[in-house]
Amino acid sequence: MLHSFSCRVPRFGPRCLTLWRGYHPVGKKSMSEDHNFGQWYGQWFAILASSMRKRHLDRANFANSTKNVFLGTRGTLNSAGTRCPYSQSSESGPRFALRTRIAITVLIGSGIVAAGLYVRSEKAEAEKRRRIEELRKLAIGQGDFRLVDHTGRPRSKSDFRGQWVLLYFGFTHCPDICPEELEKMSRAVELLDGEAHLPRVQPVFITVDPERDDVAAVAKYVKEFHPRLLGLTGTAEEVKEAGKAYRVYYSAGPKDEDQDYIVDHTVIIYLLSPDGLFLDYYQRNKSEAKVAESVKKHMETYQSLFE
Structure with missing residues (x-):
């Protein structure tokens, strides 16, 4: 009888299966009746080895063909395990083709990115042009004064x-806020004057x-601040129109026994561009350095809307 083995028997076909079951490959005599047991045993192992080798070569050829798809080479393995190319062409041809494909891919990708x-x-x-056109329509005729x-x-x-x-709206009898804001505005103008490449700023x-603030009173008041500070006044209606154009709120308080009163008003410094349009504003929490820095940035990025 053929002794059993612990290893797994591969799938080799009907003949091997018949041998495994203990029968002679030709007849149906048991192996104990075969006088050439040694010859049969060798034949069985030869069949087993041939089947295992064929299976190994099939796997190798499959892996080799998959690799060749990416490397651009062709060939298979023979029974000795060596490569048998399908053609006798040199390896430079497929490699050049691969480089060409990569170059074409890069060119196409670059074209798509550029587009x-x-x-x-x-x-x-186009969005910038549309925005400029909207600003032109909104800005014309607004923020005017006479x-x-x-x-x-x-x-x-x-x-x-x-x-x-x-530009600052205030009044000459203001006890503290207006002088502080006008001082801050004057110092910001001086900081900007210190940079020769920047255009001069006109404080107003x-x-x-x-x-109470007639021409004489305003003239006396502006002398206390920057030498270029320009003071403007007018009739009650003219001043009202100017304040309305810049959305400035102001309201006179009750008069005391000396006929003195305080005017409650918006405390804002406005920045107007060379187009005469409102560009930015600065509240009390902005220092003169911050104001000057902001004005400088606007100057450096300025583009006229009416060119």
């Missing part, structure tokens, strides 16, 4: 076209108390 960047740039430019300066000369917003303007003061 995307161009479309995005055109879209951003007043008189502290020398008695009539002034309007158009007189300041082409200039950077810092508009009174919200025309009843």
Whole structure:
């Protein structure tokens, strides 16, 4: 009888299965009746080895063909385990083809990226033009004023076209807030004057108390601050229109026994561009350094809406 083995028997076909069951491959005599048991045993192992080798070569050829797809080479393994190429062409041909495919892929990808960047740039430019057009429509005719300066000369917003303007609304009898804000505005202008490459800023003061702030009173007041500070006043109606144009709130309080009163008003410094348009504003919590820094940035990025 054939002794059993602990290893797993491969799938080798009917003949091997018959041998495993203990029968002679030709007849149906048991192996104990076969006088050539040694010859049969050797034949069985030869069949087993041949089947295992064939299975190994099949796996190797499959792995080799898969690898060749990526490497651009062709061939298989023969019974000795060596490569048998399908053609006698040199390896430089397939490698050159691979490099060509990579180059074409890179060129196509670069073209797609360039086209995307161009479309995005055109879209951003169109959006910018649309925004400028909207600002032009909104800005024309807004924020205007017609007043008189502290020398008695009539002034309007158009007189300041082409200039950077810092504008403040207040009154000459203000005890503390107005002087502080005008001092801050004057120091910011001085900081900007210290940079020769920047255009000069024109500081402007508009009174919200025309009843007491006539030309003489305003002229005396502005001398206490920056030498270029321009004071503007006018009739009650003219001052009201100027404040309304910049949405400035102001209201006179009750008078005391000396006929003195305080005017409650908006405390804001406005920045006007050379187009004469409102560009930015600065509240009390902004220092002169912050104001000057902001104005400088606006100057460096400024683009006229009316060119």
